[in-house]
Amino acid sequence: MQQLLLASATIVVGVFGCVGYFFASNLILDSIFPARGPNAGRNILRAGAVRPWLFLFPAIALLTVYLVYPVFVSILLSFKDGTGDNFVGLDNYTWLLSDDKFRESVVNNLLWLVVVPAASTFFGLIAAALTDRIKWGNFAKSMIFMPMAISFIGASVIWKFIYDYRGEGQSEIGLLNALVEMFGGTAQIWLTIPFWNNFLLMVVLIWIQTGFAMVILSAALRGIPEETIEAAILDGASPFQIFLKIKVPQIWGTIAVVWTTITITVLKVFDIVYAMTNGQWGTQVLGSMMYDWMFRANDTGRGSAIALVIMLMVTPIMIWNIRTTRREMR
Amino acid sequence: MFPRPIQQAPRASRIAYQVALPVALLLWLLPLLGVAMTSVRPASDLAQGNYFGMPSYLAFENYADVFRNSPIAHYILNSFKVTIPTVIGCLVLSCMTGFALAIYKFRSNLLVFFLFVAGNFVPFQILMVPVRDLTLSLGLYNSTLGLALFHIAFQTGFCTLFMRNFIKALPFELIEAARVEGVSEVRIFWFIVLPLMRPAIAALSVLIFTFIWNDYFWATVLTTSAETQPVTAGLNSLNGQWVAAWHLVSAGSIIAALPPVVMFFAMQKHFIAGLTLGAVK
Numbered sequence: 001m002q003q004l005l006l007a008s009a010t011i012v013v014g015v016f017g018c019v020g021y022f023f024a025s026n027l028i029l030d031s032i033f034p035a036r037g038p039n040a041g042r043n044i045l046r047a048g049a050v051r052p053w054l055f056l057f058p059a060i061a062l063l064t065v066y067l068v069y070p071v072f073v074s075i076l077l078s079f080k081d082g083t084g085d086n087f088v089g090l091d092n093y094t095w096l097l098s099d100d101k102f103r104e105s106v107v108n109n110l111l112w113l114v115v116v117p118a119a120s121t122f123f124g125l126i127a128a129a130l131t132d133r134i135k136w137g138n139f140a141k142s143m144i145f146m147p148m149a150i151s152f153i154g155a156s157v158i159w160k161f162i163y164d165y166r167g168e169g170q171s172e173i174g175l176l177n178a179l180v181e182m183f184g185g186t187a188q189i190w191l192t193i194p195f196w197n198n199f200l201l202m203v204v205l206i207w208i209q210t211g212f213a214m215v216i217l218s219a220a221l222r223g224i225p226e227e228t229i230e231a232a233i234l235d236g237a238s239p240f241q242i243f244l245k246i247k248v249p250q251i252w253g254t255i256a257v258v259w260t261t262i263t264i265t266v267l268k269v270f271d272i273v274y275a276m277t278n279g280q281w282g283t284q285v286l287g288s289m290m291y292d293w294m295f296r297a298n299d300t301g302r303g304s305a306i307a308l309v310i311m312l313m314v315t316p317i318m319i320w321n322i323r324t325t326r327r328e329m330r
Numbered sequence: 331m332f333p334r335p336i337q338q339a340p341r342a343s344r345i346a347y348q349v350a351l352p353v354a355l356l357l358w359l360l361p362l363l364g365v366a367m368t369s370v371r372p373a374s375d376l377a378q379g380n381y382f383g384m385p386s387y388l389a390f391e392n393y394a395d396v397f398r399n400s401p402i403a404h405y406i407l408n409s410f411k412v413t414i415p416t417v418i419g420c421l422v423l424s425c426m427t428g429f430a431l432a433i434y435k436f437r438s439n440l441l442v443f444f445l446f447v448a449g450n451f452v453p454f455q456i457l458m459v460p461v462r463d464l465t466l467s468l469g470l471y472n473s474t475l476g477l478a479l480f481h482i483a484f485q486t487g488f489c490t491l492f493m494r495n496f497i498k499a500l501p502f503e504l505i506e507a508a509r510v511e512g513v514s515e516v517r518i519f520w521f522i523v524l525p526l527m528r529p530a531i532a533a534l535s536v537l538i539f540t541f542i543w544n545d546y547f548w549a550t551v552l553t554t555s556a557e558t559q560p561v562t563a564g565l566n567s568l569n570g571q572w573v574a575a576w577h578l579v580s581a582g583s584i585i586a587a588l589p590p591v592v593m594f595f596a597m598q599k600h601f602i603a604g605l606t607l608g609a610v611k
Contacts, residue, residue, distance in 0.1 A: 010475060011415050018422045026516040048434070051515055055430030056442060059423045059486050066483035067449050070460030077459060130351060140355055142598060146362070149594040150587045151544030153562045157569050157583045158365050161576060175364050207361070212605065219606045268453050271546045275566055290455050291547075300459050307456040318451040322444055 018058065025054045071311075078304035082297075092305035102306070105284045108198055109313075112269065112285060115199070117262040119206045121255060124213025128221055129243060131214075141218070145211035152208065152271035159204045160276055163190040192281045201283055204272050209265065213258045220254035221247060260317050267314055286310050369393070369580035392581040399578070400571075401556045402585060405564030408553075409589070411474040412481065412560050413542045417535050419482035420489045424534070425527065427486070428493025429519055433505060443494065449487030457484075458551055465552055477552045477560070481542050489534055492607065496530040497523060533604030536597045540590045561586045 029050055033043035081088045096102045127144050131137035147155060164174030165188065176190060191197050224247055232246045248255075270287035277283045279292060286306055294303035356363075372389035396402055431443050461480055462471070470476025500523070508518050549563040556564065565586045572578045594601055 011418060014415065015418060015422060018419075018426075022426060023516060026514075030514065030516075049436060052430040052434040052436050052439070055426040059427045059490065060442070060445075062423070062483040063445070063449055063486060065464070066461060066480055067452060067457065067487075070457040070464070071452065073460035073463075074456045074458075130347075134347075134351070140351065142595070143355055143359060145602075146359075146591065146594070149540055149544075149590045151546060151562050151565075151590075153546040153566055154544075154583050154587045157565060157579060158361050160569075161365060161368070161580065162361055164576075175360065207358075215602050215605055219602075264451065268455065270455070275569075287453075287455060290458075294458060304456070304459065307453065307458070310453045311456050314451055314453050318448060321451070322447055325444075325447060326440075 021058065022054075026051070029054065074304045074307055077300050078308050080301050082299035082301050088301065092301045095302065096305055096309070101279075101284055101289060104282060105279075105286045105289045105306075106309075108283065108285050109267070111198055112202060112205075112266050113263060116202050116205050116209065116266045117259045119202070120209035120213045120262050121217075121258050123206065123210040124215075124258065125217050125248075125255070127210065127214040128218035129247075132218060132221060141214065144214055147208045148211040150208070152205075152269075153275055155204050155208055156272050156275035159207075163200060163276075165189040165191075191277050191283075194282050197277065197281055197283055201272055201276055204276070205266065205269060209262050213262065216254060216258050217251065220251040224250050260321065264314060264317060267310060286313075365580045365583060368576055369584050371577050373575075373577055389577070392577045393585065396578055396581045396585060400564075400568050400582070402561065402564060402568070402582060404556060405559060405561040406585070406589075408474055408558055408564075409543055409560040409562075412478045412549075413539055415475075415478040416481040416485065416542045417538045419478070420485045420538050421531055421535060423482065423486050424489030424493045425524065425531070426519075427490045428497050429523055431490065431494045432497035433502075433523075443490075446487045446490040449484075450491060454484070454547055458547075462551055471552065472554050472558050474553070474558055474560075477548060477558075480548060480552065481545070484548075485538055485541065489538070492534055492604075493527070493530060496527065496607065500526055529600070529603070530607070532597070533600040533607065536593060536601045537604040539593055540601075543590045 029047055033047040033050075034040075035044050035047070037043075078092055079087055079089060081091075127141075131140045131144075134140070150158075162175045163177075165177060166174070174190075177188065180186070180188065190200055193200075228246055228250065229242060232242050237246070268287055269285060270291060273279055273283055273285050273288040274291060279285070279288050286309060290303050290306040290310070293299050293306060297303075367385070369392055370388045370390060371385040372387060372392075427446070431439060431446075465471045465476045465480065468476065470479065504522055504526075505518055508522055513522075543560075544562060545560075546562040546566070549560045550566075553559045553563065559567075565582055568582050569579055572582075
């Protein structure tokens, strides 16, 4: 109870601090450069030059402390040894290149990068197209979308239950094995099957992200001008042709956005692999490998080097995104 | 009438459509249904091997057991203690930054904007060690406040982007008219722009709530004990403890997922509006 009071007190203080800062700083600015008197014009201009920074200052300060500064520290750490005391040059990176687990992670990450965004966007597009035309479409949409509200870790726990294996001679509790046995197959230890277990993990993320893709794409589909579809129907196009040749080309921009957004989520993926296989049996990805080196091996140098590799992989998408934003603003 | 309603399509394809869709939906939800079913299955059923049949009775005591045998109530409280300050903090900060970036034209406007956009893309892994050390030296390690503070900083990029685009779409004449009337900038922000931002604020708060509630990475990096860990981290450690007790694991997962799911259904419109606005723009 006392904790609760303390927590709400901090919130109140924080909010009042922010609002107070906002009013006070603006008032001070207005009294330094009053918008009247002989220099009114010049004062308004000067106040105008300072004012945006008053609004921006708290956020920029926070961002510098928690985002900009750590990125540089991490870059520095990746050139140091495990304890972060001595410079070792490129040692961490040469180690990466020779490490089997790293190679495995990169290959797996690329696999994730190809499969998950493609599958999520594909299923999302289909779901959006199919649910748009039926009465209970909105209900279906919320159901498809629901996994999005569940945490990755929660979803992993749920899917672990699906893939569970009890051992020979025991009846299976895992949903998948029960289904397989019902149809006369033998139960498998799903998560240890080499190579294919990667896909079993990807299913979890696809299951979550499809809802996201569907929501965005269905909004885009509804934004297509009716005349184009009307014209296609008059020209005798089949529903398939309309979908593939009229609708999809018109929402390419949105598809690209959905694709890149999911791509970034995939690059950072960590929870699912960590909770389901912990990177064993050939399922390691960069995100969880980095966590392993940081936390279990306590090696900040190697961990940071892996993190930097992830950063490098994100950078092209980031630049592309900034450039498109800039083009839109012109 | 375009597009053609399903009722006018040929009969065969209509039936296929009407059968296939519910089946696909059922398959999609099978994992959730399975877990929901297991969560109300009494332990005695599991012991007798009744894994998939009807539960012999609805064992809501599983839920009570979860609360009794684990600190999950505390985990949930912690989650709220992290999530609510983060939502409020992000909203306050991003309303201000969004306003500044959308309304004022100044030289480094674009530069600052791109700083926020880039902040959006930074993979969290790269921040892990420095942020942990920073939190340690601030004395906020293993506290909900330290976790919330970092979340605020990390989410501000996305929120700013969101708010800026929203304010940019408002009619600028409103602000010009107010300026001509001699209304001070503070009052323009407070009395003209802020009331118009209500839909954006609603959408963003739902989004941030779910993001933060579902975060696991930072929860394990910045908190270590049951007194401070939010429910995602708690769920994973409980999962380790209850290896064989699937009915408890299931009930626990459902309890942990309930707040964001309820939030999602209650404010679905805002949630989807937020995602669409955040992604497309």
